[in-house]
Amino acid sequence: MKRVLRAGRRVASRVAKGAAGRLKAMIPERSGTVLEIVFEENVLPRVADVLAEPAPAAPGAISQAIPETILDEPETRALLGGRSGGVDVPPWAHGANGALRSRVDLVRLPQVWHAPAYGALFNDQGQVFHKAIHEALYLTPTLGLLPGVKVEEAGAVFRPPRDVPVIDRATVFMAWGGLHNYGHFLIDCLPALMTAIGAGATERFPAITPPLLPWHRELLDLMLGEGPRPRLVEAPLVRIEDAVFATAMDHFLHAPNAPLDQVRARILAAAAIDPAAGAKRIYISRRGSQKRVLVNELDLETALAARGFMIVKPEALSVHDQIALFHQADLIVAPAGAALANVLFCRPGTKVMELQPSNFIGVWVRNIALLVGVDWRAFFAPSPLSETEIYLEGHHRPNAEFSWRLDLPAFLTFLDAAL
Amino acid sequence: MVAFVDITDCDQVPLAKALAGAGGRAARARLMDGGGVVQARPMLWPCEGELMNADHAMDWPAPDIDLYVVRDVVAGGRGSQLTLDGQPLQARGPYPGYIQYWYENEIAPQAWAFTAPAKRRLERAFLIAHFNFVWGHWLTEMYPKLFLIQALAEAGITAPIVLPATAPAYVARIVRQMLPGHEIVTYDPAREALRIDVALLPHMLHADYIFHDFLRWKLEEQALAWPRGAGFDKVFVSRAGLRAPGVFREMTNEAEVEAIAQDLGLTLLRPETLPWEDQARIFSRARVVAGEFGSGLHNALLSPAGCQVVSLNWLVEVQSRIGNFRRHDVGYILPDDGMPRLHTVEPKIQPFRIDPVEFRTKLGLAVKRADALAAMAGWDDGPIATPELRL
Numbered sequence: 001m002k003r004v005l006r007a008g009r010r011v012a013s014r015v016a017k018g019a020a021g022r023l024k025a026m027i028p029e030r031s032g033t034v035l036e037i038v039f040e041e042n043v044l045p046r047v048a049d050v051l052a053e054p055a056p057a058a059p060g061a062i063s064q065a066i067p068e069t070i071l072d073e074p075e076t077r078a079l080l081g082g083r084s085g086g087v088d089v090p091p092w093a094h095g096a097n098g099a100l101r102s103r104v105d106l107v108r109l110p111q112v113w114h115a116p117a118y119g120a121l122f123n124d125q126g127q128v129f130h131k132a133i134h135e136a137l138y139l140t141p142t143l144g145l146l147p148g149v150k151v152e153e154a155g156a157v158f159r160p161p162r163d164v165p166v167i168d169r170a171t172v173f174m175a176w177g178g179l180h181n182y183g184h185f186l187i188d189c190l191p192a193l194m195t196a197i198g199a200g201a202t203e204r205f206p207a208i209t210p211p212l213l214p215w216h217r218e219l220l221d222l223m224l225g226e227g228p229r230p231r232l233v234e235a236p237l238v239r240i241e242d243a244v245f246a247t248a249m250d251h252f253l254h255a256p257n258a259p260l261d262q263v264r265a266r267i268l269a270a271a272a273i274d275p276a277a278g279a280k281r282i283y284i285s286r287r288g289s290q291k292r293v294l295v296n297e298l299d300l301e302t303a304l305a306a307r308g309f310m311i312v313k314p315e316a317l318s319v320h321d322q323i324a325l326f327h328q329a330d331l332i333v334a335p336a337g338a339a340l341a342n343v344l345f346c347r348p349g350t351k352v353m354e355l356q357p358s359n360f361i362g363v364w365v366r367n368i369a370l371l372v373g374v375d376w377r378a379f380f381a382p383s384p385l386s387e388t389e390i391y392l393e394g395h396h397r398p399n400a401e402f403s404w405r406l407d408l409p410a411f412l413t414f415l416d417a418a419l
Numbered sequence: 420m421v422a423f424v425d426i427t428d429c430d431q432v433p434l435a436k437a438l439a440g441a442g443g444r445a446a447r448a449r450l451m452d453g454g455g456v457v458q459a460r461p462m463l464w465p466c467e468g469e470l471m472n473a474d475h476a477m478d479w480p481a482p483d484i485d486l487y488v489v490r491d492v493v494a495g496g497r498g499s500q501l502t503l504d505g506q507p508l509q510a511r512g513p514y515p516g517y518i519q520y521w522y523e524n525e526i527a528p529q530a531w532a533f534t535a536p537a538k539r540r541l542e543r544a545f546l547i548a549h550f551n552f553v554w555g556h557w558l559t560e561m562y563p564k565l566f567l568i569q570a571l572a573e574a575g576i577t578a579p580i581v582l583p584a585t586a587p588a589y590v591a592r593i594v595r596q597m598l599p600g601h602e603i604v605t606y607d608p609a610r611e612a613l614r615i616d617v618a619l620l621p622h623m624l625h626a627d628y629i630f631h632d633f634l635r636w637k638l639e640e641q642a643l644a645w646p647r648g649a650g651f652d653k654v655f656v657s658r659a660g661l662r663a664p665g666v667f668r669e670m671t672n673e674a675e676v677e678a679i680a681q682d683l684g685l686t687l688l689r690p691e692t693l694p695w696e697d698q699a700r701i702f703s704r705a706r707v708v709a710g711e712f713g714s715g716l717h718n719a720l721l722s723p724a725g726c727q728v729v730s731l732n733w734l735v736e737v738q739s740r741i742g743n744f745r746r747h748d749v750g751y752i753l754p755d756d757g758m759p760r761l762h763t764v765e766p767k768i769q770p771f772r773i774d775p776v777e778f779r780t781k782l783g784l785a786v787k788r789a790d791a792l793a794a795m796a797g798w799d800d801g802p803i804a805t806p807e808l809r810l
Binding site: 135150151212213214215315317338390391 | 450631633635643644646647725797798800
């Protein structure tokens with residue numbers, strides 16, 4: 001009898017579940033808002049001071065905080081021309097086309113949603129502000145990973161979840177890249193915060209941030225000194241009634257400008273490093289990383305050690321110790337990577353030799369060096385030596401995953417000539 | 420022995436041709452070359468035993484990744500096993516080697532054989548499952564296929580995913596989470612099977628748990644969706660809630676060991692009580708993972724390079740291979756009589772005790788190593804993004 005009853009319950013339960021499923025299918029999903037990425041300068045009126053009261057009407061306003069400047073080609077050529085070496089040296093390594101120091105704007109947005117893990121800011125009209133989200137588009141080009149967002153036929157559709165915390169006023173400065181990469185945090189996010197501090201925004205719009213790692217906190221401690229720390233926001237989505245952010249959040253490291261100099265000055269002052277102490281020749285090893293494997297790095301390290309270089313594993317050091325190493329060194333050799341953001345802390349005139357695999361070239365270290373007055377030069381090596389070929393059309397393999405080899409005799413000749 | 424069809428070495432043809440029917444009943448299309456080698460890494464401390472050390476002394480090449488395309492098959496049973504002309508089908512790549520062993524030795528045929536008739540027909544479908552839904556097997560033998568299906572979908576190759584209605588609920592939840600909007604077709608294995616015109620069998624992304632870099636890239640990418648700074652990052656995987664019939668080993672001083680782990684700063688975790696997304700977040704940022712050898716510990720597959728993994732007992736080579744693949748430092752602590760408690764097919768209780776002094780010393784060492792790298796943990800997880808060269 002019991003068995004029959006249990007079976008009866010199971011049947012009833014199945015019927016109920018089926019009916020619930022059918023009912024659910026009959027209830028239309030909430031309509032939601034289709035998200036669209038917009039460029040701030042296209043949709044926001046430009047005003048003299050975005051922080052002036054009363055607050056701008058939706059969707060907000062934009063004002064210039066730092067003007068754009070251009071280092072002309074003759075000047076960059078004079079600084080860089082003929083110094084880089086290796087194979088297929090790109091013209092920009094010799095200073096072609098000058099160097100851009102990008103404008104920084106302050107943007108003020110009333111009544112927006114904020115997904116701290118992505119730096120995203122978007123409003124009820126579905127406008128997703130480009131400068132804040134741009135770095136996260138690397139991970140979620142469809143915006144489908146944003147909380148409350150589902151990619152449908154119409155595009156990325158946002159349906160606000162329930163019980164989202166509300167913040168009255170806030171400065172957003174953490175771009176997605178800065179959460180996961182030291183270079184982006186130091187050169188994009190800290191200048192974004194510094195811009196807001198410099199404009200007096202953070203007094204009325206306290207800075208907020210998603211959960212931080214120890215190296216984030218150490219850099220913030222050095223930069224902020226006795227100043228207030230950003231408020232931690234753990235919720236995946238918050239509503240901000242009145243938000244401010246600086247456009248340095250968007251890949252500022254590729255064309256850095258003021259206030260990166262202030263970030264540098266504050267951190268160096270707090271770090272209190274004796275420039276006369278420490279190793280004068282350092283090599284920044286990447287042997288602890290699985291990305292962009294330099295297959296003869298051990299041979300390189302051996303050759304450099306014989307020339308008096310200290311081999312440094314940055315992942316095993318604190319932020320302070322890395323800053324000290326870069327500040328004290330006279331000559332730095334390093335493969336391309338996040339550790340080279342520390343070039344910011346070099347003394348003017350320090351020689352930096354960046355080893356660049358030819359399929360992973362980047363101008364960002366050069367541009368930081370130009371800002372600080374560092375003697376930057378690069379050695380370009382053909383790459384990749386090997387990479388996994390993917391035959392699936394349409395799938396983009398991470399370009400950071402390959403191995404490469406340095407022509408050691410050629411590089412050592414290049415190095416010895418510069419010593 | 421049951422007669423079965425092994426299509427492992429069927430004709431290799433280009434993907435478009437395979438989908439169009441080249442190769443006859445079974446063909447395979449190369450999606451990725453093996454590429455890298457999973458390099459050996461030293462253990463955290465010396466452990467005796469040839470089996471235990473084999474994976475820490477040799478480099479292993481990762482397999483090529485193929486998509487198998489099989490025509491006119493029937494899927495049924497508790498694991499959506501495939502039959503071709505009535506015979507079970509096997510292919511290394513999509514399925515682990517032990518499946519063949521079970522066929523050959525007729526082990527537990529109720530798990531994989533089926534007699535229910537094919538009542539419905541699908542034109543094309545992905546088959547990702549087999550009968551062994553034990554968590555660690557799902558995680559290593561089925562879950563990786565979802566990343567490949569994501570990539571195929573990006574390339575415009577889509578098809579419903581077939582799942583038996585009796586599969587654990589987490590299976591469909593994880594599929595929906597990773598492939599939102601993707602159609603899932605379920606069937607009741609007691610009542611029916613499915614006839615499938617074109618069955619697509621994705622690779623597990625490993626051969627004998629020598630994993631392909633593609634899986635690492637995807638796991639690393641997945642972790643970039645969450646702030647790594649949130650919450651705890653030292654985990655003790657508890658099996659306290661898993662005292663079920665059929666569990667063949669039991670740590671008798673579990674409470675004592677767990678108290679030591681907590682004392683050293685680890686957070687006790689019973690993964691089976693958490694949704695997968697929470698588990699994935701926790702293990703994606705973990706710098707220390709300790710616990711009894713088993714499915715929960717295999718979640719370290721998601722943990723980043725430099726993670727310290729302390730396994731109590733040793734069963735098979737899987738944890739070492741996961742460790743080498745993700746560049747973890749792995750150490751084993753065997754039961755205090757020095758004998759590993761190995762898997763038994765027949766139910767058999769094998770109690771064991773972990774020496775608390777040895778555990779405290781060795782876990783303390785692992786924690787110290789993790790803390791030495793704590794200051795910069797996560798500093799290079801993401802790329803220097805280059806949208807365009809700005810000059």
